[in-house]
């Protein structure tokens with residue numbers, strides 16, 4: 356199975372290289388979503404703000420729908436209109452992300468300064484800024500400048516897609532262009548700047564069976580927190596992303612061909628049970644409004660309650676309620692090969 360997935364991923368990557376972005380309103384954000392989260396040790400909310408920006412120049416990751424979601428170009432005025440159109444949450448955490456790194460050369464830095472000044476005038480306690488390891492290294496001075504715009508009590512976290520600690524999974528099955536050495540350097544720089552870090556970790560990369568995927572996800576979160584400890588970074592968070600199937604992606608083709616499927620929610624629970632003691636783990640179950648079958652689920656009887664329990668875990672980090680969950684489908688999942 357893995358060999359077949361690798362072969363198809365390579366073929367599909369070639370044919371997807373020519374995909375053109377769809378036409379989108381450059382003054383409307385791509386996606387805004389609010390979810391429960393723990394912020395500064397208390398149950399609160401996280402508002403995800405996905406800004407519409409030019410897509411990333413790499414554009415080769417199997418599960419990335421950003422290429423078709425981006426715009427050709429953007430301006431300070433477009434981005435300001437997007438941001439001004441959002442009713443920001445009163446407190447908690449605002450996570451800024453985009454179709455790419457927010458340090459994309461086509462995203463004016465003046466917009467980030469504007470957004471940070473605006474956030475400094477709110478009671479929001481944590482601000483996430485999504486980028487990639489290479490851009491952290493290139494822009495550490497700009498990250499420090501943005502951090503200086505926030506109030507002292509506000510904590511900045513800079514996020515990067517790590518996805519998997521396994522080089523083959525990360526570079527071939529996912530298609531990420533990231534060396535672990537660079538990731539570790541980026542975390543070290545953030546630590547020295549007094550900025551927090553978060554890493555996206557995928558659960559069930561294409562080419563991994565469910566149980567292998569759980570093991571790999573656990574190893575990746577362990578790796579992330581060990582790098583965090585080694586660098587002495589004060590604030591670290593792992594964001595767990597169960598695979599979902601966005602439209603217009605390589606993963607969608609593999610899904611249609613029966614070569615990949617999202618994990619069960621039991622796999623999410625299993626990972627959380629095994630790593631919750633290592634540090635703050637956030638599993639937002641973001642599904643970008645996708646239909647059933649394309650997102651992590653269990654059976655019809657327990658999906659709702661299990662999702663609710665994971666959402667509560669995000670706000671409490673208390674593993675006990677997750678340990679008590681059961682359903683007939685849990686036994687089936689456990690007994691699967």
Ligand code: SF4
Nearest residue numbers: 411414415416419455
């Ligand atoms: S996942 Fe990130 S690095 Fe990969 S193609 Fe999408 S935006 Fe680019």
Ligand SMILES: [Zn+2]
Nearest residue numbers: 654657682684
């Ligand atoms: Zn069930």
